[in-house]
Amino acid sequence: MKLKKFLLLFMSTILFFGLAACSSKETKSGASDSKEIVELRVSWWGGQARHDKMNELFDLFEEKNPNIKVSREFTVENQYAEKFTTQAAGGNAPDVMQTSSFFQFDFVKRNMMLDLGTLVDSGDINVKDLDPVDIEGGKVNDKLYAISLGHNITGVLYNKTMFEKAGLELPKNNWTWDEYVETAKALQKSLGKDAWATEDEGGVYRGLELFAQQRGKSVFKGDGLGINKQDLTDWFTFWDQMRKDGLTPPADIQSEQGDKAQEQSMLALGKVAMISKSSNQLKIYQGSAKDELAIVSYPMDPNGEKKVPLIVASLGISAKTKHPKEAAKLINFVVNDPDAAKIFKGEHGPQASKQMQEVIKPLLGEPENKEYAFVDEMIQSSKPYPSMPSNSTSVQKLLLSTNQAIAFKQKTISQAVDEFFSQAEQILNR
């Protein structure tokens, strides 16, 4: 009897500790010496084509650095920040992460990114060949946090074939808002009923930002809004007129579009003739479009500010990384190694290093050549992207739903503007 009890106790103890042992996994960490394999975690966002590219790139890096193993985490863009921030909060952020002008201010504010100053000084990251505008684009409060993978300028991607069918002259950089509207009307005449001149972009933050900058302002200023009610009213009124003139898809089709992947976009499917996007997207959209696409600058106010903000996509290092040297090595490889450049081929736009641009020049296709020509012309009058407060993503969502409310005639423009301001201020003050 006693034995039976003892066995029971013994077995339950075994069971308990056995379970505990199953669930714990030893992880290696600490100082790395040359013999030990170091594991670097890298995260990025993008579509399938980019994932294939990045995998090829890191396979080559592992080949050149047998003591480093690169484990890869990738996702789509609109879930990237959420995932990364959650990881960082849990203390397991990847060592190297992709970031951009849209994310870096927030990431730095949350102390997630490492100041790269010491790694640059020690020569682990070589920035000598990088364009000053790219260096400037990776800075927050005058400290370098991100190394540029390439630079972009927002432009209007347009369907060249549709322009030719309509017998229109192709648009030229620095065209005005009036020319933009005239072009859209002329396009619409030839497009008929099942396609539209442009997507409805009244809810697109990026467009409003450019519109505000042409007035010498910015959507955000410090931790608040940098535009006034009149600016927003003018913006919504412009797009409302575009809708009334039948130049954009009906509200239901536009809202269904959401942020679908490039291959399912209305531009790729030949449902709209123009959308505004980062310049590096041209080749990605072209990859799934039948017609020929091209790029032109975003419409300008002829009497307004002419400088366009430069968007930089970049790599940064996690503030809590245990392997800063290896992380720096990887970044240095991506931005300065010719073999890497041949694989990467300016995925994020013209690379910061002029030498790398030369290396890949012979390998580029037609869409890239158009993109480079566009960026090279526009970059003459560019400036760094303005910083954004935390919670700015919510204000961007609010802009989208406000524009939808006007498009569906649920609110008048003045109602919508008033509500936008009170809600945006409430979000930013939370």
Add this chain to the structure above:
Amino acid sequence: MLNLFDQKRWSSIIPYLFLAPWLIGLVVFSGFPFLSSLYLSFTNYNFVSSPNWVGLKNYLTMFTQDPQYFQALKVTVTYVLVAVPLELSFALFLALLLNKGIRGLGMYRAVYYIPSLIGGSVAIAILWQQVFGDNGIVNQLLGYAGIDMPSWVGTPDYAIWSLILLKVWQFGSPMVIFLAGLKQIPQEFYEASSLDGAGKWKQFIHITLPCLSPIILFNGIMQIISSFQAFTPAYIISNGTGGPVNSTLFYTLYLYQNGFGNFQMGYASAMAWSLLLIIAFFTGLIFLTSKKWVHYGDQG
């Protein structure tokens, strides 16, 4: 000094030793987060710096300054009040049909159960987005009938209906439970009542429904709780926005946007605790009224 071989003591402890892995799991993985989120709901916590105590500020903001919160509440309550009764009626209707002793019952039961298993998945939500899109199957079929409809998922007044239909389509699990309940009702009741001249409808009202009432209560509460917590379909179909114009901004979706989009974990925790109270209120209401309409067999 503990006597290792004291039988009495051990016989009371041993069950707990066997339960230990689960008990520890419950405390560590459920209890601790549960209480943490209660604490966080009184703080301002952005995921990075440590939480600082703000008292009731989150709750006050929610109920006095956040129109989106009320929009989310409105959408969710509408969804629950419409989708749950529809789903349960449909499930009961099919259970009654299948209970007629048709051949191949097992097959029907299995086929109808499938949507319940996959209905909450991402793949089905994406399929739904296509089916109810501007050029989706639904609109094409309506087009043949000469009805011209806009995009369901793209129009504020209809988008919520595509989600309600998705919920109703998952009638399989309550249906299976109803079927089991119908099997429990003694045949004598029906025989006796038909001798007394009761028709099918009378039998349904006076025998089937009262005998099934405990099952209806169970299904009702389960479905209400799961509907309040619905997230995936709305998240996928609206691309994470709750659009168009916040017409599908489910409570959980808005909570997620605050927590993981804005990193306002304190505010999100406060929303989660409010949701707990709201669900408790609704289930409590049902339990209180259940004395009136739920009949257990042993009450004679």
